[in-house]
Amino acid sequence: xxxxxxxxxxxxxxxxxxxxxxxxxxLAAPExxxxxxxxxxxxxxxxSGERAVFNIKGAAxxxxxxxxxxxxxxxxxxxxxxFDAEGxxxxxxxxxxxxxxxxxxxxxxYSLNGAIRPADKGESYIAFSMIDQPASFCFxxxxxxxxxxxxxxxTVECRNVGE
Numbered sequence: 829x830x831x832x833x834x835x836x837x838x839x840x841x842x843x844x845x846x847x848x849x850x851x852x853x854x855l856a857a858p859e860x861x862x863x864x865x866x867x868x869x870x871x872x873x874x875x876s877g878e879r880a881v882f883n884i885k886g887a888a889x890x891x892x893x894x895x896x897x898x899x900x901x902x903x904x905x906x907x908x909x910x911f912d913a914e915g916x917x918x919x920x921x922x923x924x925x926x927x928x929x930x931x932x933x934x935x936x937x938y939s940l941n942g943a944i945r946p947a948d949k950g951e952s953y954i955a956f957s958m959i960d961q962p963a964s965f966c967f968x969x970x971x972x973x974x975x976x977x978x979x980x981x982x983t984v985e986c987r988n989v990g991e
Contacts, residue, residue, distance in 0.1 A: 891944065
């Protein structure tokens with residue numbers, strides 16, 4: 829048996845068939861591609877000191893992708909809302925720990941894109957916490973009547989993109 833540097837057509841077909849089979853198997857295997865996480869969306873009204881928590885269901889053994897949309901609205905005054913998360917790795921703003929400042933009547937939309945780390949129990953979440961906002965500083969004799977009062981509540985709505 830002598831190697832002439834050429835492959836026979838039957839060998840080329842066999843190599844091509846193996847490559848196609850492996851490609852199809854790779855694409856069909858759930859572990860081989862990122863799955864989408866599911867956010868348990870809804871509408872929540874929060875007051876000072878409260879949190880709106882939205883649980884996320886993802887695979888327990890592989891990272892999953894999250895694409896969600898959250899809106900903060902119906903703010904009753906000047907509000908400071910902190911974004912929090914567990915198991916969520918943000919690839920877009922806001923980042924975990926960001927403080928979101930809103931004023932009366934303002935509405936803000938946030939597109940959340942990120943990854944959910946594999947968890948033993950799949951207990952991942954995102955949350956928006958309303959923290960106490962200090963009153964505006966005003967020296968005696970200054971005109972301070974136009975300042976917004978501290979917000980008493982806000983509405984947070986989150987949903988999966990495409991819903």
